[in-house]
Amino acid sequence: MVYGRIDLGEGVNVPGYKIRLNKGPAGFFEYQRLDANGNIVTSSYIYHMRDIRLIPARPMILPEKGIASCIMVDFEKPIHIPPFSSINLETRIITDLAIVAMSGGRYSLVDAFGPGVKPKLAFYGSGREGVVCRYSKGLLSTKTMPGYAATKASIINNTGEPLRVSTIVVPLARMRMYYKPGTWIARASDIVMVIKSGDEAIVNIEDPRLEPGMEASPLSYMGREIALLPTGFPMRWGF
Numbered sequence: 001m002v003y004g005r006i007d008l009g010e011g012v013n014v015p016g017y018k019i020r021l022n023k024g025p026a027g028f029f030e031y032q033r034l035d036a037n038g039n040i041v042t043s044s045y046i047y048h049m050r051d052i053r054l055i056p057a058r059p060m061i062l063p064e065k066g067i068a069s070c071i072m073v074d075f076e077k078p079i080h081i082p083p084f085s086s087i088n089l090e091t092r093i094i095t096d097l098a099i100v101a102m103s104g105g106r107y108s109l110v111d112a113f114g115p116g117v118k119p120k121l122a123f124y125g126s127g128r129e130g131v132v133c134r135y136s137k138g139l140l141s142t143k144t145m146p147g148y149a150a151t152k153a154s155i156i157n158n159t160g161e162p163l164r165v166s167t168i169v170v171p172l173a174r175m176r177m178y179y180k181p182g183t184w185i186a187r188a189s190d191i192v193m194v195i196k197s198g199d200e201a202i203v204n205i206e207d208p209r210l211e212p213g214m215e216a217s218p219l220s221y222m223g224r225e226i227a228l229l230p231t232g233f234p235m236r237w238g239f
Contacts, residue, residue, distance in 0.1 A: 002182055003053075003181055003183065005053050008029065012054075016035070016036060016113075017034060019031075019034075020033075028046065028048075029046040030046075031045075049103040049108070051101070053099070054099055056096070056097065056147075056149055057095060058095070058176075059093070059095055059119070059134040059172070068132050069172060070124065070132075070134075070169050071135075071169075072135050072136065072169050073169075073191070074135065074136070075140070075166055076137060076139055079166070081165060083159060086154060086157065088152055088153070089153045089155070091139060091140055091152075092138070092140075094115075094148055095148060098111065121133065124167075124169050133169060138153070138168070148186070151188040153192075156195065158194060159195060159197055163195060165193070168235075170203055170205065171203065174189070175205055177217040178210055178214045178215065178216050187210060190207070192204045192232075202232040
């Protein structure tokens, strides 16, 4: 299975699951997701919408819609950055997988699931204030595989001190996912982290440079646009 359209009668495999799309009662398609033992995990009827796709989705739908406002990118090894310098890292972050039914430029979310991995949450902040994050290991690799998207992380050290960065907390509201139909290639928005002092940084996202043939995944979920954050995310409890 790859990103893109799922045809009627097709039984396709994704990590940890099998997807089936069959003809249902009059005017309906029946969607099913089965686990490795053949048990039905979820099923639903789709009425009259024939463009049904598997796409990468921002990692905010699971384990509960809207519970996480950021993604915590935890690098596999700490990164040390000299004073008044910047680096660009090609890394990889986790995504959700989603089934969407498209019609007339609009869509409905049919299903969302992790790529055979139980979603993890993390808390960033102090004991009195902070945010719930989806946790992702930041691997310095852009290897194509389901459930992951490549991204460029730019880290800018505007201080006069060498700094150690092991974690970046990224706001999810403006993050976009892109995919190339017929492949497992996916890309997320670029991440820009500007370190202002030894204990404060601002994290923003930017549009990525895409290879030809890539399409954007829908920004919203459940048919509603989510609120956009007006500014970047302030990191104040260390990097």
